[in-house]
Amino acid sequence: MPVGRYPVPFDRDVAVELLRQMLRIRRFEEACAEQYGLGNIRGFLHLYIGQEAVAAGVVPLLGPEDSLVATYREHGHALVRGVAARSLMAEMFGRATGCCRGRGGSMHLFDAATRFYGGNAIVGGGLPLAVGLALAAKRSGRAGIVACFFGEGAMAEGAFHESANLAALWRVPALFVCENNRYAMGTALERSQARTDLCGHAAAYGLSTRSADGMDVVAVRETAEAAVTEVRAGTPCFLELQTYRFRAHSMFDPELYRERAEVEAWRARGPLHTYTDRLKAQGLYGEAEFLALDAEVAAEVRAAVAYAASAPTEPATELLRDVTVAA
Amino acid sequence: MPKMNMIQALNSAMDIMLGRDPSVVVMGEDVGYFGGVFRTTDGLQRKYGEQRVLDTPISEQGIVAAAIGMGVNGLRPVAEIQFADYIYPGYDQIVSELARIRYRSASEFHAPVTIRTPCGGGIRGGQTHSQSPEAIFAHVSGVKTVMPSNPYDAKGMLIAAIEDDDPVIFFEPKRVYNGPFDGNPDQPAVPWSAHPKGEVPEGYYTVPLGKAEIVRPGSACTIVAYGTMVYVAEAAARAQGVDAEIVDLRTIAPLDVDTLFTSVKKTGRCLIVHEATRFGGFGGELSATIQEECFWNLEAPIARVAGWDTPYPHAFEWEYFPGQRRVGAALKALMEAA
16 A cells, blocks of 8 residues: 555645654664664663654644653654653663653653653553643643553553543543554554454544554644644544554564564555655655755764763662652 | 573473363463563463463453453463563452452352562663562462572472462562573673573472572571572672571462571571562561561571662662672671671
């Protein structure tokens, strides 16, 4: 199935910004993989490569008054949201200048300035939080919606079902963004859900639902735009974006659960190159411009790695800091 | 005798029990088709089929709850919770249902459920892949809580747990899956094949639940440890040149008080070591139990070394983890106390 069946409908600035954000995520994630290989990032690392169109298409629709909740595969969301690449990379390295002082690492990114409420390695753990954030915003009369990202695997958790009901019951301004990448770690959707029509689950609770091709940043943005408009008007929405992760679940996954041909077929639909090709075909962007953009992004990522590598670690005397309110 | 690491030993235990007892069922996230994230259930679904080795969705509460129902109705489920850090959605079912089904039915019903779950740190897992929550299960009457420290015990205890008619929470210290770990992350890894406890019989055997093991006899003091900390304690005692008797608890509840009392009455000094946070940790229960019986034999206050009272830190992992330096210092202080 080709990606995107009609011309890119955005003006050039928006069109290029979508590309830039996807490229930033891709290069950042590639750098993470490299740094993992070098032993500078350790432990658990889940890359977003392949799913870039989701974060790039949805997150820029949120304003500074809006909030985000994400998963353990959240580097891209944080990056597009505006958490500095160097602050993110320093966090991955476990350094004191990381967005959580090195306490969380890759899976647990938080940033108050951008209303980024994590980073959560407990599957489904962020969903109830999003409902609470949205209810608080509504009660206080503040503007602002909450976008909550999660994978289709989270929909098997009780937390999803309780959150969907609460959101619909209280009509909170929450946008539930399901990144359906087809595999809950190694378990394919059809092996974990009796009903694979995910919007049907959400609709059953009274959420407004929409679905789009998550490999097509144009479709993602247009569909998300409609959903965000609806949420701002007070209706909680569920948005399913059908996507695919190109890399393993984490750095320890032998990927025995999917065929190489399937991965290749999805790679052929990759959000970054198909979109770049469309822009070029439409004459919105040229090869030289692309190379210049890529160089600019690569420089940003290189600087982030250099920053992280030279950043200090928190002194061990700070070990108990932030566990409870400071005395 | 064949050499096995802990993962192979656990796999062998499940393989044997699936083969011996048609009521045994293995279930959990990614345990079947995928073979388990740590490969612990590798090959079992191929061998026994999807009815005996069930893949579940990411539904921890559902996994525990379904296992209870299956257990009450004639099956013997071995449920895996992929990381102990993920067990909390199932905690309500464990506390409110699993632990009480025998009591509240006056033994008319029981649920012979084993819940296997990898625990512990030292693998850079941060706050959601490193916890040691054994104390909050030990606190619950009606479930047994165990934590083997080596391949031989892991296999024998898992078979014993599966055969047990009461529910067992079976913690697997994942830092020692592939080899004993003395607490020094910069040392090259030692494989189980180089350790006597890596010799594991191919066939059926059990290691009884509720029995601690003295893994190193000594006379100067008693170190009570379990899981990964057994090896840290051994290394610290060696480094300090202290003739410590090391008790590997193996079962946390019900506690083998006889072995503990005999050892502490003999040595007169006791150090308790665990990875979990100190406040409200299982070390407190151990300390109280031991001093109630051994108070007049003690030469010094019972000492504890544990994780700091903080969520498990990412960057501070080796400051948090009770390594040789902290265990050694506590041991030295214990021996120097009046």
